[in-house]
Amino acid sequence: MKTNRDVVNKKNILCIGAGYVGGPTMAMIAAKCPDYRVTVVDINTQRIAAWNSANLPIYEPGLDELVRTVRGRNLFFSTDIDGGIRDNDIIFVSVNTPTKTFGAGAGMAADLQYWEKTARQILENSISNKVVIEKSTLPVKTALAMERILNSQPNGISFDVLSNPEFLAEGSAIHDLENPDRILIGSRETERGRSARNSIVEIYARWIPRDRIITTNIWSSELSKLVSNAFLAQRISSINAISALCEKTEADVTEVARAVGMDSRIGAKFLNASVGFGGSCFKKDILNLVYLCRFYGLEEVADYWDSVVNINAYQQERFIMNMMTAMFNTLAGKRICIFGFAFKANTGDTRESPAIFIAKRLLEEHAEVVISDPKALDNARIDLSGRAGVLDYREDPYEAAAGCHAIAVMTEWDIYRTLDYERIYREMAKPAFIFDGRNILDHAACFRIGFNVYPIGKPSLTHFES
Numbered sequence: 001m002k003t004n005r006d007v008v009n010k011k012n013i014l015c016i017g018a019g020y021v022g023g024p025t026m027a028m029i030a031a032k033c034p035d036y037r038v039t040v041v042d043i044n045t046q047r048i049a050a051w052n053s054a055n056l057p058i059y060e061p062g063l064d065e066l067v068r069t070v071r072g073r074n075l076f077f078s079t080d081i082d083g084g085i086r087d088n089d090i091i092f093v094s095v096n097t098p099t100k101t102f103g104a105g106a107g108m109a110a111d112l113q114y115w116e117k118t119a120r121q122i123l124e125n126s127i128s129n130k131v132v133i134e135k136s137t138l139p140v141k142t143a144l145a146m147e148r149i150l151n152s153q154p155n156g157i158s159f160d161v162l163s164n165p166e167f168l169a170e171g172s173a174i175h176d177l178e179n180p181d182r183i184l185i186g187s188r189e190t191e192r193g194r195s196a197r198n199s200i201v202e203i204y205a206r207w208i209p210r211d212r213i214i215t216t217n218i219w220s221s222e223l224s225k226l227v228s229n230a231f232l233a234q235r236i237s238s239i240n241a242i243s244a245l246c247e248k249t250e251a252d253v254t255e256v257a258r259a260v261g262m263d264s265r266i267g268a269k270f271l272n273a274s275v276g277f278g279g280s281c282f283k284k285d286i287l288n289l290v291y292l293c294r295f296y297g298l299e300e301v302a303d304y305w306d307s308v309v310n311i312n313a314y315q316q317e318r319f320i321m322n323m324m325t326a327m328f329n330t331l332a333g334k335r336i337c338i339f340g341f342a343f344k345a346n347t348g349d350t351r352e353s354p355a356i357f358i359a360k361r362l363l364e365e366h367a368e369v370v371i372s373d374p375k376a377l378d379n380a381r382i383d384l385s386g387r388a389g390v391l392d393y394r395e396d397p398y399e400a401a402a403g404c405h406a407i408a409v410m411t412e413w414d415i416y417r418t419l420d421y422e423r424i425y426r427e428m429a430k431p432a433f434i435f436d437g438r439n440i441l442d443h444a445a446c447f448r449i450g451f452n453v454y455p456i457g458k459p460s461l462t463h464f465e466s
């Protein structure tokens with residue numbers, strides 16, 4: 001047992017939560033700080049077993065190689081959460097914070113039960129001072145609740161709570177962790193708070209230029225994470241709203257986005273019109289922001305951000321209605337192939353993927369659905385389990401499309417850009433349709449082959465007489 005409780009061992013790091021954030025983030029820290037011992041723990045024994053195996057629990061380009069370099073050297077995965085807390089004084093918490101599904105705030109607020117359970121577990125197992133770092137995305141002021149729980153027993157141990165939100169995007173997580181736009185670390189503006197903050201700055205400074213490591217007060221840090229996701233999602237909803245207008249006016253949303261994005265004050269990124277944004281965080285974090293605004297009586301602010309989520313739902317429903325109208329007002333009995341089930345390319349993650357909504361709606365319309373994806377079929381089977389109707393899963397896109405009346409592109413996987421669409425067209429039912437929910441195909445070429453092509457926010461290309 002440690003005797004000097006004032007000393008924080010700065011070379012041992014624990015991360016509670018071995019998910020999409022905890023695993024890759026800690027692998028990067030272990031790689032860049034070989035003199036640190038990094039341990040990642042989780043209640044999910046299967047997940048930990050997978051992290052310790054050749055088949056990692058998540059797919060992320062470059063992750064396998066990174067983990068292979070550091071695992072067993074200074075990166076360890078374990079289910080011993082209590083032991084981990086005892087042995088490590090720097091504790092990142094990266095557990096999930098989903099939208100609450102019950103009681104007050106259901107469907108809006110963050111469900112903090114995993115978070116609070118972790119706080120209590122840290123308290124119960126601590127025998128020395130700890131720096132506890134919020135890595136999960138949390139409502140503003142969560143650190144206050146954390147501090148109150150941790151300091152609820154007069155045991156002579158002190159806890160410093162910091163906020164260090166993660167900004168990585170799935171599919172490019174390793175690149176983002178290695179070259180982040182910024183690292184944000186928030187703390188109490190006290191001597192202790194600043195000292196704890198500096199110990200975390202030191203870790204990141206091993207590979208990230210100091211001018212990209214920003215420190216703020218803890219509430220600004222918590223709020224900045226929610227706001228970053230809200231701004232990113234707002235750009236997508238903005239361009240998607242305009243895509244609907246483009247379809248009515250023969251403007252082309254790609255041309256509009258280019259013209260608008262070339263204004264350096266606006267910028268070109270995140271202006272790709274699509275069937276809608278997915279992923280585990282955008283919707284959850286905006287709803288959390290909306291809930292916070294309502295909590296503080298800021299109804300107009302809440303409504304403004306709520307509309308970002310509403311447009312996203314509208315865009316997905318609009319996609320289905322466009323399919324229906326194009327295919328002679330009925331989808332019943334038609335076989336529809338979904339190209340891509342992941343919420344974006346280069347990940348197997350399907351959380352909140354628009355493909356889930358589209359597949360369910362197609363089944364409701366009594367269409368037969370065939371799903372193809374290079375990495376996400378296992379998750380697709382889970383997402384659609386128990387759904388009534390004809391459902392088929394084929395990794396090979398040619399097999400998937402054969403005999404179908406339509407293809408709906410849901411994920412911007414590169415492979416879909418370069419398929420032999422002449423071959424696909426030959427093997428489909430006629431008239432054959434393509435609904436490109438990502439605007440990634442060569443629409444003119446597909447039209448020349450014989451397809452009726454429906455992009456997002458562009459005039460459709462059809463072989464029918466008007």
Ligand code: NAD
Nearest residue numbers: 017018019020021042043044094095096097114136137166
């Ligand atoms: P995840 O669901 O992949 O992983 C969370 C892990 O925490 C799970 O493995 C779960 O078993 C574990 N866990 C839950 N309660 C626990 C407990 N009491 N003790 C130990 N382990 C516990 O989630 P994620 O995608 O890694 O997201 C984690 C947090 O990071 C969320 O707040 C999310 O908003 C945020 N975030 C996610 C991303 C992303 O790209 N996925 C990016 C930035 C921020």
Ligand code: UGA
Nearest residue numbers: 166167168169170270271272274276277278279281343344
């Ligand atoms: C997003 C943010 O980009 C990260 O900074 C943040 O850390 C993360 O959420 C989080 O907090 O979880 P992620 O959801 O992994 O990352 O992926 P994005 O690249 O942001 O894409 C989100 C969704 O928006 C995807 O469905 C994507 O296809 C869609 N999208 C993105 C568009 O429809 N159009 C665009 O122009 C960009």
